[in-house]
Structure formats: C-alpha cells, structure tokens
Amino acid sequence: MAVSRVDETLTAVTTSLVDPNNDTEPMFLVQFLLENKKETWVRVRGRSVAMRMDDNRQTPADPTSCIFQIPRQVIEHPDSCCLFIAHMISSFNLCASLSNELASNIADFSDNLVRTGCFGFFVLAHVKMVEETVHVVEPLFDPDQNVAVSTGASKKVLKRLKKETFCMNQEQSNGDSSSGGACVVCLEDFSSSAKLTKLPCSHVFHKKCIFRWLRNSKSCPVCRTQVE
Amino acid sequence: MQASRARLLKEYKEVQREKVADPDIQLVCDDSNIFKWTALVKGPSETPFEGGVFQLAFSVPEQYPLQPPQVRFLTKIFHPNVHFKTGEICLDILKNAWSPAWTLQSVCRAIIALMAHPEPDSPLNCDSGNLLRSGDVRGYQSMARMYTRLAASPKKG
Numbered sequence: 030m031a032v033s034r035v036d037e038t039l040t041a042v043t044t045s046l047v048d049p050n051n052d053t054e055p056m057f058l059v060q061f062l063l064e065n066k067k068e069t070w071v072r073v074r075g076r077s078v079a080m081r082m083d084d085n086r087q088t089p090a091d092p093t094s095c096i097f098q099i100p101r102q103v104i105e106h107p108d109s110c111c112l113f114i115a116h117m118i119s120s121f122n123l124c125a126s127l128s129n130e131l132a133s134n135i136a137d138f139s140d141n142l143v144r145t146g147c148f149g150f151f152v153l154a155h156v157k158m159v160e161e162t163v164h165v166v167e168p169l170f171d172p173d174q175n176v177a178v179s180t181g182a183s184k185k186v187l188k189r190l191k192k193e194t195f196c197m198n199q200e201q202s203n204g205d206s207s208s209g210g211a212c213v214v215c216l217e218d219f220s221s222s223a224k225l226t227k228l229p230c231s232h233v234f235h236k237k238c239i240f241r242w243l244r245n246s247k248s249c250p251v252c253r254t255q256v257e
Numbered sequence: 258m259q260a261s262r263a264r265l266l267k268e269y270k271e272v273q274r275e276k277v278a279d280p281d282i283q284l285v286c287d288d289s290n291i292f293k294w295t296a297l298v299k300g301p302s303e304t305p306f307e308g309g310v311f312q313l314a315f316s317v318p319e320q321y322p323l324q325p326p327q328v329r330f331l332t333k334i335f336h337p338n339v340h341f342k343t344g345e346i347c348l349d350i351l352k353n354a355w356s357p358a359w360t361l362q363s364v365c366r367a368i369i370a371l372m373a374h375p376e377p378d379s380p381l382n383c384d385s386g387n388l389l390r391s392g393d394v395r396g397y398q399s400m401a402r403m404y405t406r407l408a409a410s411p412k413k414g
Contacts (some may be wrong), residue, residue, distance in 0.1 A: 216271070
C-alpha cells in the first residue's frame, strides 16, 4: 500500500488505576490503534482545492491495536520511554523513521502528562495510514486566463446574431410585422434609423441593448428561450 | 445619458400615465434621486394581507435594467418569503431569473402575486414557512392577519 499521509491523534485520560502486581504503583497504559484508510479526491487541474469523493462515514477496514503498560522506571526517562514504545509497536512493521517519530510523539505526550502530576493515565494513540487516490479533472475554462466563468452567450452565438441585425425600414419592406413596438430593455420605441437584432425566438431588440444583456445571460429577456 | 437613468425616466412617465390603471400599486420616485423609489401595494383580497397597505423600498443599481432592482418591505409582514426583520424578499425574478423585460411596476405586481402565493419551501421566515409546511394554514393565516392589522393597516382618523 502506498501511504500518502499519516494522521495521528493522541488523546488521554488520567486514571487512578493501580498496578495489579504492586498496589502502590500507578499504571501508565497506552493503546496503539493502527488503521488503514483509503480516500478518493477530485482536483481540478491548476487549482489547489480538492474535493473528497468517497463516503468518510464508512467503517474503516480492520484496525489493529495493542495495549501495553509503560513501567514506572521507564516513564521517568523520556529517552528510554521512546525506545520502549518503539519496541512495543515494532510488531506493526512500520518503517523505521515513522515508527521512531510516532514513539517519540507518544513519549513526549506521556512525559507531559506525568509532569502535570497525574497518578496514572491511559493514552490512546490513533494512527491512520491514509492512501489517497487523486483524480485530476480538466477545468471547464483555462485557469491561467484568470477569467471568471461567464454566464453570457458564447462568442460564436454573438457573432451569428450580429448577422441578424437590420434597420426598421429594411424590415418593413420585407413585409415582416413581428417587430414594431418598443425595445423591452430601454423601453424606447424602435425608430427607423436604429439598428435592431432579432433573436432566434423572433423577439426584436435594439442591437446595443440586447448585446449588453447577452454578455451576462443566454436567454431572451421576453420569453427566456436560450439563444444557443 | 446613462442607460439606466433614461430607462427609469421612461418608467417614471409610464407610471404617471398608468396611475389610474392599477389601483393596487402606487409607485413614487424619490424627489432628488431617480435610483430610489417607494411603492405602496395593497394586500391582495382573500389573503391574510387583505386590507393592509404595504410599503416597499426600491434601490435601483447603475446597471439597471441588466441587473434587478433591490426591493424590500418597509412594512412588517409575516410571510414565508420575506425576512421578518430586514424585509428582504426571496423571489426568483429579483435574483437569477431577472430579465430586463420587467419594470418596477411589474415587479410590484410579482410581489403582490407572491403575497397571495407563498413558496414555503424557500423560506426567509422559517416560522411562517414551517406553519405552512406542516399544513397549519389556519395558524399561518391568523399570524399573518395579526401582523397585517398591527403593521399594515392605515390608521383611522
């Protein structure tokens, strides 16, 4: 298994449990819990943000654990404590550097607990070995261009619509009566000289008015028909 | 002249001409600022808002009519789609379904329609929305009617 990340959580409770072999001595217990996890992430190329795709409520596969007691004489010496813990978790076959690092962290943590003056403690060391699978997807637009996703009509459509531009008098000579009236964007009547544009749904607007609107929208202001 | 200003002047003239046409809406422009408008709308009949007169405040953006005006209730109203404290209105045409074919006058008509047909599934006022969603129409109506009486009824005398 290719481990891409190790998550380590140390929690502790202080206890008043005594050593069954010597009832004046406190007990220092450590539970080492090792869990292998798989995570699936999706990242958009060129972006640092990734999104978790799998269900993290799934129960983890076969955690393994061991509980051991740290002897009183060992806990008082952080260095030997570290070696002792490394020895106790050697059965998990972790790589040496990781094993040493975890042992050292647990030893430091235990040492701090002892210094607070507690009688005994129970430390839970929860270690998750996470295998990450990252799927990289292509962005919908080029992130290097630094342009926000446009909600407007595409250039291709705008270009095609430009050809649908005409003047009122020209339109009348064609005998088309669907125009006339006013432009709903500016509410001005269509004058004979104004340039007009007809959308595929046959609604007519001033050219400059409808092109301003289509910069941010793809639909006809009157009937919401999509222009593309 | 700015396109938004020209369009608002057009609407202003239209409102002056149509004043008698829609007795339920009275739309007035601020004396000194054409981007600020106030409307008085009558609560629709056969709703808990009947008999009330509700004041709306319009704030029109520079990009109008490419962008919708901001509208909120100045009169307190108990309605699922109106924020009880701020008067903010949740209405699609004031957000992503906006089109420049709407005018301030027709927005008022849309708000009157919203008063008569609340959408309890997108509530800004959860108490009001929950009453309707749980089927307690009577509870909703009596609350709404109480607030209409308290806040929206023209004072007599």
